[in-house]
Amino acid sequence: MFESLKKKLQSALHLISGNSRITRGNISEAVKNIRRILYQSDVNFKIAKEITEKIEEEAIGTEVHVSLNPEQVFTKIVNDNLIQLMSCGNHNLILSDKTIILLIGLQGAGKTTFAHKLAKYVKDKFNKKPLLVACDIYRPAAIEQLEILAKDNGLDIFKEEKEKNVNKIIKDSIDFSTKNGNNLLIVDTAGRQTVDKDMMSELKNITDNFKITESLLVLDGMIGQTSVEIAKSFNEIVNITGVVLTKMDGDSNGGVALSIAKSINKPIKLISIGEKINDIEEFHPDRIANKILGKGDIVTLVEKIENESKRLKDDSSYTSKLNYIKLKEYIESLENIGGTKRVIEMLPLNDNIDENAIESNSTHIKKTKYIIDSMTPNERKCFSKLDLSRKKRIARGSGTKVEDVNKTIKLFERIADVQSKLKGKNMFQIINDLKNGKL
Ligand SMILES: Nc1nc2c(ncn2[C@@H]2O[C@H](COP(=O)(O)OP(=O)(O)O)[C@@H](O)[C@H]2O)c(=O)[nH]1
């Protein structure tokens, strides 16, 4: 996420390094660069001009304390301004006793996929019992798509395949939710290829007739500034309460995330970062600014890890010694968090990351799972030493090579070593200690 924006901005900020003071001269070039980078990233001309003027003005007026270097001070000014740019009202989801969330947007924006992620998110985080309501009645496959994804993820769904009146479906779904004990409705509406009158009047009709808690506009983060125009059109007809940006895992240049709030005066509430059910993140302007400026997003990482530790039921077993069963569970947790690459993205690493090393690491981690699956129950519990003949058998069974098995053993030993040094703490406790400043 934001990879190219991040790289470019960091090099602009480096222009300040080596100077003992911030002066009009040395910041003007950096600011010019930042403005150019923002244009290239699809930030609207006027917004880019305003924010960079503000950054320049603040930087010139800043006295640099002797213990800080000008680059740090300048980075802080850019950081504060990015946060301000993305901030707009309440970024949290509004929930009530009987919440109705309407998902609107063009076809292909990611509404249906997002509906499930949102349902899982409110279920896990707020203990809600969501009901997915199928209101895309025009595409025959749309209801089926919603239904399959709901079934895969154990989510409740309401559909009326023959009904052609969307308001009637919503009314019936509300009645059904009362009987079924659902306290949050997620209404998946029909999109069109472009903004058109029929779609808008259908949406207006819904918002006129029901007490909608949140009307969330789902926008494809890959389509750049066009999304601002789309957002404006939707906002004129339906008073949207927030924005969801999807496909933020792709090569999006980040401009929409930076400028949509200022363009339409509505907050981004959530973002979608992939096609899997857990690929959903809250939108916190400060965390995003940190990410863009290469300071990582430790808070989101810790939250994801905490969710994972909740998911693993037998938490107490984690305090005991490492074995291969636990190693496999760690790996699965890592995958749920988003995989090695995403975890590294969330860490505050300033240096350029070696993409090839991450790739080979990820491949090995996948192999490790197959290798552990091919072990006998006793081997998994580390009750038997892995001699060459056992290694050969495991490699054959997992479709890997003996050297891969050796790599897995090394990985196991490294983790076990770190754990013993940290007095038998598991990785969740280590992260928690880090968060609480205990390590
Ligand atoms: N990579 C990626 N693909 C996504 C994301 N969200 C949705 N998609 C894909 O985008 C396509 C359209 O999504 P869909 O939910 O059917 O869009 P809808 O027409 O608005 O309901 C599907 O192929 C999804 O798998 C995302 O965050 N990342």
Ligand SMILES: [Mg+2]
């Ligand atoms: Mg859909």
